[in-house]
Amino acid sequence: MVRAVPLDLTASRRLVVKVGSALLVENGAPRADWLATLAHDLAALRSGGTEIIVVSSGAIALGAAKLGMAKGGRGSLADAQAAASVGQVELARLWAENLGRHDVTAAQMLVTLGDLEDRRRYLNASATLQRLIEAGAVPVVNENDSVATEEIRFGDNDRLAARVAQAAGADAVILLSDVDGLYDRDPREDGAVRLERVEGVTPEIIAMADTSSTSGLGSGGMLAKLQAARIAERAGISLVIANGTHLSPLTRYRDTGIGTVFVPQADASARKAWLAGRLAPAGVLTVDDGCAEALAKGASLLAAGLAEIEGEFARGDLVAIFGPKGERLGQGLVEYSAAECRAILGLREDQQEAKLGYAPRAAVIHRDHMVQA
Ligand SMILES: Nc1ncnc2c1ncn2[C@@H]1O[C@H](COP(=O)(O)OP(=O)(O)O)[C@@H](O)[C@H]1O
Numbered sequence: 001m002v003r004a005v006p007l008d009l010t011a012s013r014r015l016v017v018k019v020g021s022a023l024l025v026e027n028g029a030p031r032a033d034w035l036a037t038l039a040h041d042l043a044a045l046r047s048g049g050t051e052i053i054v055v056s057s058g059a060i061a062l063g064a065a066k067l068g069m070a071k072g073g074r075g076s077l078a079d080a081q082a083a084a085s086v087g088q089v090e091l092a093r094l095w096a097e098n099l100g101r102h103d104v105t106a107a108q109m110l111v112t113l114g115d116l117e118d119r120r121r122y123l124n125a126s127a128t129l130q131r132l133i134e135a136g137a138v139p140v141v142n143e144n145d146s147v148a149t150e151e152i153r154f155g156d157n158d159r160l161a162a163r164v165a166q167a168a169g170a171d172a173v174i175l176l177s178d179v180d181g182l183y184d185r186d187p188r189e190d191g192a193v194r195l196e197r198v199e200g201v202t203p204e205i206i207a208m209a210d211t212s213s214t215s216g217l218g219s220g221g222m223l224a225k226l227q228a229a230r231i232a233e234r235a236g237i238s239l240v241i242a243n244g245t246h247l248s249p250l251t252r253y254r255d256t257g258i259g260t261v262f263v264p265q266a267d268a269s270a271r272k273a274w275l276a277g278r279l280a281p282a283g284v285l286t287v288d289d290g291c292a293e294a295l296a297k298g299a300s301l302l303a304a305g306l307a308e309i310e311g312e313f314a315r316g317d318l319v320a321i322f323g324p325k326g327e328r329l330g331q332g333l334v335e336y337s338a339a340e341c342r343a344i345l346g347l348r349e350d351q352q353e354a355k356l357g358y359a360p361r362a363a364v365i366h367r368d369h370m371v372q373a
């Protein structure tokens with residue numbers, strides 16, 4: 001068998017390192033020795049010319065321990081928000097201390113889903129990351145859990161890491177977890193085999209993730225990691241899932257190559273990749289067979305092909321596109337409000353003006369503002 005080639009982290013120009021809750025926190029206390037070795041690895045990579053961004057979980061777990069909260073602070077949203085407020089203070093201190101030992105300045109950056117979903121705010125976050133790195137700091141990013149509410153939060157730091165990588169123009173992401181990579185089924189099952197390399201996060205790959213299991217402290221599970229891999233591959237970013245439980249986890253990955261590498265697909269423009277990675281559509285357009293076929297060939301979505309409209313959205317909002325059998329086809333920025341879409345549903349272009357009372361825009365979603373699933 002040909003040995004799969006691991007991702008060469010030292011070849012990365014800008015790398016996002018994501019650390020899961022289970023790695024940082026054990027029985028409510030930080031894994032101090034482990035963190036010291038990770039900081040050492042990060043400093044070494046940085047000295048070799050790789051710019052580093054850390055995405056660190058652990059605020060909820062640390063805060064819950066301090067407050068004596070049940071269920072690791074995940075019993076309710078209010079608990080998670082309060083636990084995160086307390087834990088984030090400690091998390092930032094841990095990073096500042098551990099990176100500081102190598103004369104590296106840590107910079108805390110807390111973001112919400114909205115900060116990366118709205119194009120203007122996304123560009124702003126992107127500029128801040130850029131400036132911090134130029135200034136020689138290592139951004140340590142987490143979700144702003146204390147203000148994020150259920151509908152507008154990532155909830156897992158895997159997708160957040162992929163979006164941050166995109167915003168920062170990183171070329172690689174490593175998700176450090178408590179498992180050696182993606183297995184073809186839950187790794188606790190007999191006969192589970194690890195995949196060395198994935199070219200394209202297909203529905204078959206997604207089906208391998210057991211949605212019910214996480215390490216216990218985290219929230220994402222393998223499914224969130226695969227969604228992150230999908231965002232990354234579409235943005236032309238390499239992503240690897242590796243086991244971070246051991247001391248000096250990055251050195252260990254370099255020496256053993258144990259992990260799963262997701263190969264990027266580099267064809268999308270930066271804007272389309274951003275669009276593909278957006279996570280919160282405001283509505284759903286269901287289209288008929290003919291329209292689904294046309295979309296697959298790269299056409300714009302026309303009102304004539306609309307079969308059903310769900311949700312309330314305004315012009316410019318993100319909507320998901322589904323085919324007649326309920327299959328997800330893609331998503332895009334809509335040119336009409338939900339009410340207008342309902343009014344022109346199924347109509348040909350020449351019938352739309354009579355219905356709306358004004359000249360219609362050519363497409364409901366222009367192909368330049370659409371990405372396939
Ligand atoms: N197909 C799979 N391959 C690997 N791990 C899986 C799979 N399905 C479920 N898992 C579970 O996902 C867990 C990792 O997710 P999670 O606990 O959220 O990690 P983290 O806290 O590092 O983000 C593993 O411990 C494993 O039990």
Ligand SMILES: N[C@@H](CCC(=O)OP(=O)(O)O)C(=O)O
Binds near residue numbers: 057061155
């Ligand atoms: N933002 C949260 C972490 C979210 C989360 O659980 O992520 P993960 O442990 O990576 O599945 C925190 O700091 O506790």
